[in-house]
Amino acid sequence: MTDLPLLTASQMASFTARGFLRFDGVVPQDINTQFLAEMGDIASPQPDSTLRQAYGRLLAEAGVPEVAAGTALARAYPQGCAVNRMLELPLVAGAICSLVGEAPTFDHHFLHVTFPPAYHAGGESVSQHTHQDSTIDPRTAFDVQIMYYPHAVTREMGGTRFIPGTHLRKVSEVALGRYQNICGQQHMVCEAGTLLFLHSGVWHGGGVNLAERTRTMFKIRMNPSQSQVRKFDLSTLQPQSAQRPIFYVKSQPPESVEEILMTPEPWFEQDTGRLEMVNRIKLWRYLTGDPTYDADYWLTRLENQASA
C-alpha cells in the first residue's frame, strides 16, 4: 500500500484509450526556476557558430547528470536537484507508481531545446518528423515518458505535437514520418510547470520554433521493473455488472470506463478503429489483471468458439 495519490480508474482508462495524461501547471514555480538555472544560460546566436555547435555547448554545460540506463529511477538524480524534487511531488510519484509500478527503472533522459529562427542562419528551421520513440515494440507492457515544460509554451514556440490514441500502433520509429498532419493532433501550449505523461508508443514530434526565444523541454523515460497490474486507485474502479447495449442506443450512455475506452479518435480509420477498440480492451485486461473484461462485446464475440 502507498499513501501517494494514485490515478483513478477514469484516468487509467483515459491513458489506456489515448496514451497520455496531462497535468497543467502542477510543478511549483520555484522548482521550474531552479531547473532552468541548473540548465544554464543559452548563448545568443553567433554568426560563426552553427546551431549544432550551440546545442552541443548547451548540452555539455547543462546541469543534467549522465545516468546509466538501467539505474533505479530513485537513484538517478541527486537529492535536492530540480528534477528529483519534481519526481518526488506526490502527484508525480503517484502517477508514476500507477503507470509503471513501484521502483521503476531509469531508461534515458534528454534536454530538448528548440531554437528560434535567429539560430538557423544558413540552415532550415523545420519541425521534427512525427515518430514513435525507440523501435518496434510488440509488448503489452509499456514504458512511460514524462515531458516536463519548465516555462510557458506558446503555439508559436512549437510545443510537442502528439497524436492521442496512436500508442497501440506497432511501427518502426520515424517510418511514419511521411504523415505531416493527422486529425486530432495536439500541440502542447501550456503554462510553466506542466507535465505530459506519455505511453511510450504515442506518436509525437517537436514543433518548429517561430518565437524569439528558445523552448526547453526535459524528457525522462522509465521502465517498469515490477508488475504494472492493479497499481492505480482500485477503490475508484466500479465493478462491471453487465455489458452495455451497443449500436442501437437511444441516449448518451453515462460516464464509465467503457465509455472512455470506446471513444474513438478523429483519425481512426473506419475498420482499424475497431481494432483499436479491441487492443484497448486487451490493455485494460492487462492493467486490471482481469482476463475476462470486455467492453461493448468486442472480445466476447471473438472469443466465442461455440464449443460448449
Place this chain on the structure above:
Amino acid sequence: MIVANLARQSGTGTRQMTRQKVLVLYLANSALDAPTVAWAVYDGTGETRPMAGDTDTPPYRTGVDALKDGWRLFQASQILPHQRGAEFDVSYLKYEFFFERLVEVAA
C-alpha cells in the same frame, strides 16, 4: 522525375520549367470519397515549405474533393489480406492516396 527537369520557352519568351507538387491523403477507408484522416503536402516548386504539424485542418474533406480541385491521382495503396496471427495488429495508416499537380515555374 524526368518531368521535373523539363525546361522550355513560354509564349512570352520566358524560360519555364515544370515542377511537381505532391499531395498525400490518408482516408478513412479504401474508397476515394471517404473522409480524410491525415495528409501531407510536398512542394517541388520551393515556394512553400510544408512540414509536420503545420495545419490542423485537412486540405480536402475527401479524396474526390482533391480530384475536383484538379489534383491527379497517381497511386493508391492496395487492399491486402491480413496475416494469420496478426489480424488485430495495427501499424501504419492503410488508405494512402498520392496526388500530383504539375506547375510551371520560371527557370
